[in-house]
Amino acid sequence: MTSKALATALVACALGAAACGATANGASVGSAQDGGSVSPAQDTAADFASPAKEAGTNSAPLSAPLAESPAAGKDIQAKALSGKVVVIDPGHNGGNYRDTAAINKKVNVLTQWKACDTTGTSTNDNYSEAAFTWDVSQRLAKILKSRGATVKLTRANNTSVGPCITQRAAIGNKAKADAAISIHADGAPSADHGFHVIMPKKIDGPVDPVVGASKRLGIDVRNAFRSGTGIPYSTYIGSKALDYRSDLGGLNLSTVPKIFIECGNMRNAKEAAEFRQPAFRQKIALSLANGLQSYLK
Numbered sequence: 001m002t003s004k005a006l007a008t009a010l011v012a013c014a015l016g017a018a019a020c021g022a023t024a025n026g027a028s029v030g031s032a033q034d035g036g037s038v039s040p041a042q043d044t045a046a047d048f049a050s051p052a053k054e055a056g057t058n059s060a061p062l063s064a065p066l067a068e069s070p071a072a073g074k075d076i077q078a079k080a081l082s083g084k085v086v087v088i089d090p091g092h093n094g095g096n097y098r099d100t101a102a103i104n105k106k107v108n109v110l111t112q113w114k115a116c117d118t119t120g121t122s123t124n125d126n127y128s129e130a131a132f133t134w135d136v137s138q139r140l141a142k143i144l145k146s147r148g149a150t151v152k153l154t155r156a157n158n159t160s161v162g163p164c165i166t167q168r169a170a171i172g173n174k175a176k177a178d179a180a181i182s183i184h185a186d187g188a189p190s191a192d193h194g195f196h197v198i199m200p201k202k203i204d205g206p207v208d209p210v211v212g213a214s215k216r217l218g219i220d221v222r223n224a225f226r227s228g229t230g231i232p233y234s235t236y237i238g239s240k241a242l243d244y245r246s247d248l249g250g251l252n253l254s255t256v257p258k259i260f261i262e263c264g265n266m267r268n269a270k271e272a273a274e275f276r277q278p279a280f281r282q283k284i285a286l287s288l289a290n291g292l293q294s295y296l297k
């Protein structure tokens, strides 16, 4: 390593960039940025260290999207989100099916009482929505942190139960997030396809003051997701991939700008095949990061 390269690396480390792998394998980096409650750094490192494990035959093209950016580009990006707090809610949880009593417990989402959470959907060949949202969220967190953001997740792994949708909203509120996003994929009839963003409506409740900001966030994420992933607008919900709802606890109870995204339809063969590819999930994460950044800058 030349002295210039070393200096560049040290600058990157000082900025908390993800390039500092040697310091990111313990609680120090992860817990500092995550506020201590969620520290997925170890899981993240493992996931990114061997992205080919889920698709061995596709290992060659996967290295490119996961590789670090050139140092100069990274320095510019690292400043882009410094001082910003982003809360990522990976929809559902891989262990939800094991505790139906806890998951079915009714919680108050202001406009109605709903189940604490659900198991989520899956592809026809059993790739679960919870696993998909967990993986995309890990990738998104890594990108946002590399751009200087403080990132907090609403769950720490994909093997436990919950939290309830009310708690997922509370985590974003407590963090005073500049933006919050709940990541999902849909389980619609197989002929349906495409993605959509869900934004809150005014409900004469706590979300009302951030309905306008959430709409701006939603439009920025919609635009970045469409151009970055190539996934079309939903053929079955919303208008130009924009939908507004007052029945979601994760939105009704949010006091920070927040949206949901349904990244596509897991029951549609084409989108299911795309979601199974780690390189495509990286493309999704990058698109979400760019959409969040458009809103936050």
Ligand SMILES: [Zn+2]
Residues within 6 Å of the ligand: 091, 092, 120, 121, 129, 183, 184, 185
């Ligand atoms: Zn979902």
